[in-house]
Amino acid sequence: MKVLEIYKELCKGYGQQGWWPTTPENSINPKYHPGNELRKLSDKEKIEIIFGAILTQNTSWKNVEKAIVNLNQKKMIDIDRVIEAEEKDLAELIKASGYYNQKAKKLKHMAKFLKENGLRKLEHMDIQELRQMLLSVNGVGKETADSIILYAFQKPIFVIDAYTRRIFSRLGLCDEDVEYDELQKFIAEGLDEDVLVYNQFHALIVEHAKRNCRKKQECDGCVLKCKSFK
């Protein structure tokens, strides 16, 4: 089974995903926006995705959502307001997302970075250059950087996460502790370099990992049937 076939099977099995969730205007609850075309994002949505990418580090989205609702209520999906906020107050708002002391620091680092560079400048940068800049921010590793580039800046870079490693290693296509950049290169080479494709594929991988390819494998009804060709 090759990369493109896996993508097609997942599309067939799960259909369109609405990824990444953002909060509509005049609301405080993030929601998914289904659709098979690239939607133009507001600056507020971009910032929400960037903050969300930090908040979701090793954390279930459900808990992140609670944190984002609180941030929305206090109008904290905002670069200046995060910079001005007391770290302990920020930590209190994002408590439900776990690691709240660390994440409060990370959000402030990120807000400062965005303030110094500006969204406009960042989104017009070359992908690899942008990636290097993001990686220099304390609290931003490869997955977080790539999520920001793909989902907030809508530039084509494939996001690797624990789910991707799990699924691809179970398919026999990589080692389970494969290097991030190696698996990223492997997958990207099997696909068109396209934001929507990368976006959908990663979302499908998450969906598949939650439904069937969990840590404890649930192979009944799996659309990939990896065991049948291993």
Add this chain to the structure above:
DNA sequence: GCCCAGGAGCCCG
């Protein structure tokens, strides 16, 4: 009570 979730940094040999 246990395990797990859309990781990253730091320290240590």
Add this chain to the structure above:
DNA sequence: CGGGCTCATGGG
């Protein structure tokens, strides 16, 4: 340069 430790809440 890799391995182990820490950070932490909420849901199953």
